[in-house]
Amino acid sequence: MKILVCISNVPDTTTKIRFTDNDTKFDAAGVQWIINPWDELALTRALELKEGSGGAIEKISVINVGSKDTEPTLRKALAIGADDAIRIDAEPQDAYFVASQLAEYLKANPFDIMLCGIDSSDYNGSLVGGMLSELLDLPSVSSVSKINMDGENIILNREIDGGSETLETTVPFVAIVQKGIALEPRIPSMRGIMMARKKPLEVKPAVETEALTEFAGFELPPPKAKCKMVDAENVNELVELLHNEAKVI
Amino acid sequence: MSLLVYTENWDGKFKKLSFELITYARKVADQLGTEVSVVSIGNVADDELLKLGSYGADKILKVEDDRLNVLINRAYSSIITQVADNINADIVLFAHNFSGKAIAPRVAVKLKAGAVTGVTNVPSSLDPFTVKKMVFTNKAYADVIVKSSKKVLTLFQNSLGVEENPKPAAIEVFTPKLDDDDFKTKVTETKKITGKVLLTDAEVVVSGGRGMKNPDNWKPLEELAEVLGAATACSRPVSDEGWRPHEEHVGQTGKIIAPNLYFALGISGAIQHLGGVSSSKHIVAVNTDKDAPIFESADYGIVGDVHKVLPELVSKIKELKASQG
Ligand SMILES: Cc1cc2nc3c(=O)[nH]c(=O)nc-3n(C[C@H](O)[C@H](O)[C@H](O)COP(=O)(O)OP(=O)(O)OC[C@H]3O[C@@H](n4cnc5c(N)ncnc54)[C@H](O)[C@@H]3O)c2cc1C
Numbered sequence: 084m085k086i087l088v089c090i091s092n093v094p095d096t097t098t099k100i101r102f103t104d105n106d107t108k109f110d111a112a113g114v115q116w117i118i119n120p121w122d123e124l125a126l127t128r129a130l131e132l133k134e135g136s137g138g139a140i141e142k143i144s145v146i147n148v149g150s151k152d153t154e155p156t157l158r159k160a161l162a163i164g165a166d167d168a169i170r171i172d173a174e175p176q177d178a179y180f181v182a183s184q185l186a187e188y189l190k191a192n193p194f195d196i197m198l199c200g201i202d203s204s205d206y207n208g209s210l211v212g213g214m215l216s217e218l219l220d221l222p223s224v225s226s227v228s229k230i231n232m233d234g235e236n237i238i239l240n241r242e243i244d245g246g247s248e249t250l251e252t253t254v255p256f257v258a259i260v261q262k263g264i265a266l267e268p269r270i271p272s273m274r275g276i277m278m279a280r281k282k283p284l285e286v287k288p289a290v291e292t293e294a295l296t297e298f299a300g301f302e303l304p305p306p307k308a309k310c311k312m313v314d315a316e317n318v319n320e321l322v323e324l325l326h327n328e329a330k331v332i
Numbered sequence: 333m334s335l336l337v338y339t340e341n342w343d344g345k346f347k348k349l350s351f352e353l354i355t356y357a358r359k360v361a362d363q364l365g366t367e368v369s370v371v372s373i374g375n376v377a378d379d380e381l382l383k384l385g386s387y388g389a390d391k392i393l394k395v396e397d398d399r400l401n402v403l404i405n406r407a408y409s410s411i412i413t414q415v416a417d418n419i420n421a422d423i424v425l426f427a428h429n430f431s432g433k434a435i436a437p438r439v440a441v442k443l444k445a446g447a448v449t450g451v452t453n454v455p456s457s458l459d460p461f462t463v464k465k466m467v468f469t470n471k472a473y474a475d476v477i478v479k480s481s482k483k484v485l486t487l488f489q490n491s492l493g494v495e496e497n498p499k500p501a502a503i504e505v506f507t508p509k510l511d512d513d514d515f516k517t518k519v520t521e522t523k524k525i526t527g528k529v530l531l532t533d534a535e536v537v538v539s540g541g542r543g544m545k546n547p548d549n550w551k552p553l554e555e556l557a558e559v560l561g562a563a564t565a566c567s568r569p570v571s572d573e574g575w576r577p578h579e580e581h582v583g584q585t586g587k588i589i590a591p592n593l594y595f596a597l598g599i600s601g602a603i604q605h606l607g608g609v610s611s612s613k614h615i616v617a618v619n620t621d622k623d624a625p626i627f628e629s630a631d632y633g634i635v636g637d638v639h640k641v642l643p644e645l646v647s648k649i650k651e652l653k654a655s656q657g
Pocket of ligand 1: 096540541542544567568569570581582583584586597601604605608624637
């Protein structure tokens with residue numbers, strides 16, 4: 084069995100967001116790039132599953148649609164423990180474009196379990212995993228908070244509004260994962276970093292596809308008014324402000 | 333132009349979220365000069381369905397099938413696409429919640445529709461079709477152009493609120509074609525949280541961080557939530573430590589919420605935390621550290637010990653509620 088983890092290359096979560104070109108482009112100057120937090124947890128869980136599978140899972144691969152600049156992020160995934168990496172050489176244009184690139188690759192190189200994060204922390208699309216499953220005509224389960232294997236059986240947990248569900252599904256399938264999937268992301272070891280340099284990172288040309296959406300412009304939220312401070316000895320003033328001024332209680 | 337909305341139900345009932353979605357659909361339909369058609373999947377009584385008419389639904393297509401009482405992504409997206417094709421919908425709308433995120437992308441591919449998720453306003457232009465959404469986890473907004481003729485949108489909760497706009501909605505039965513392949517995923521068990529206001533529904537959220545010190549200190553926080561009819565939430569370390577259940581975790585890697593009022597109690601206001609809560613309409617912070625970054629994002633703040641402030645806050649709000657009768 085083979086597991087593929089889709090990796091989005093995103094700005095570090097502490098990045099101060101700025102735009103250029105008249106607010107039509109994200110300003111990447113000085114930005115640190117990381118594996119999208121969900122994808123990092125997905126990879127961690129994939130490795131745990133492989134280690135616990137007694138050889139049934141042969142390989143964990145990672146894939147990214149991106150330019151050469153994303154290779155350090157893929158190398159990091161290899162250092163964490165993925166066996167090999169694929170980069171589809173294209174600037175990601177929108178979720179449909181990315182999912183189509185992944186789907187074309189996967190039609191020729193099938194995997195049993197495909198993991199995507201619930202959201203990419205840059206454009207917050209929550210789309211690629213679901214689109215990929217549809218392009219491949221496969222089952223998908225979203226908001227997955229646990230994946231376990233019991234022999235051939237795959238048992239998933241997903242969060243629903245006000246609860247959770249346990250599901251069974253057939254392979255191949257796409258799981259779109261969220262909080263809970265792994266506790267902490269795995270950190271690469273020194274040995275992992277050394278080994279990552281030698282692991283295969285295959286670059287594939289992009290296929291012809293179109294994007295269906297485009298960003299016209301960006302804006303930052305309006306600056307917040309100064310916080311009104313209330314004395315700790317005078318909590319009643321806060322209650323009055325919330326009642327009379329904000330009118331929220 | 334024609335417009336279709338998928339409205340989820342929870343054990344046969346709709347929520348404020350559903351009515352907000354119909355309110356939004358009505359506004360978009362009025363811009364386009366078209367009707368609001370709704371697809372409902374699962375068993376919902378007609379009098380419940382008719383409630384959607386109060387917010388502006390013109391036509392409700394109901395699909396009932398016992399296999400559809402749980403969300404099966406493939407089956408649901410197939411049904412919604414069949415309805416969209418049937419009424420020749422140009423725009424299909426979903427809520428930006430668990431089910432919306434699960435099925436909207438599949439429907440978008442089936443219709444070859446450009447998709448914009450977490451939309452926060454009605455289209456600013458119809459040609460080119462342009463909508464606003466949150467990006468970089470609440471750090472910015474983007475105007476997105478949808479180039480395809482068909483469009484799929486998911487609406488971010490609590491963006492526009494609910495407005496009544498009564499229409500004499502007509503209910504029709506829709507019978508989709510489904511096959512066994514659509515049901516390869518099976519739900520074997522469902523666990524529901526009972527007796528709590530859900531974070532995803534709440535207008536007021538009371539949230540505790542590491543400054544709460546230990547899980548035994550949550551009593552007054554829960555009491556505050558109770559007097560306000562609020563949901564409880566927490567920062568990531570609090571759920572990581574197992575002090576609170578993981579579904580309460582808000583932030584970049586937890587839930588992204590936008591209630592009318594958010595209490596940050598003993599929360600420092602790390603950027604990843606703010607990503608999940610900064611769209612709240614009002615934020616109250618209580619923190620011993622006057623330089624805590626949370627005060628930069630808060631509307632009202634108290635520099636003080638949460639263990640002293642909280643009980644006081646509970647008793648003052650109780651007094652207020654009592655005086656209101
Ligand atoms: C990739 C990534 C993703 C993350 N995602 C999230 C996320 O989704 N959500 C999230 O919350 N965090 C997230 N974090 C963690 C985040 O960076 C912070 O570490 C976390 O939010 C801090 O939680 P806290 O405010 O409860 O604790 P702390 O930062 O320890 O703050 C505790 C606060 O309590 C105050 N305090 C102490 N005692 C008292 C008292 N008696 N009364 C009043 N105040 C008191 C202190 O002054 C302090 O400000 C993420 C981090 C990373 C790297």
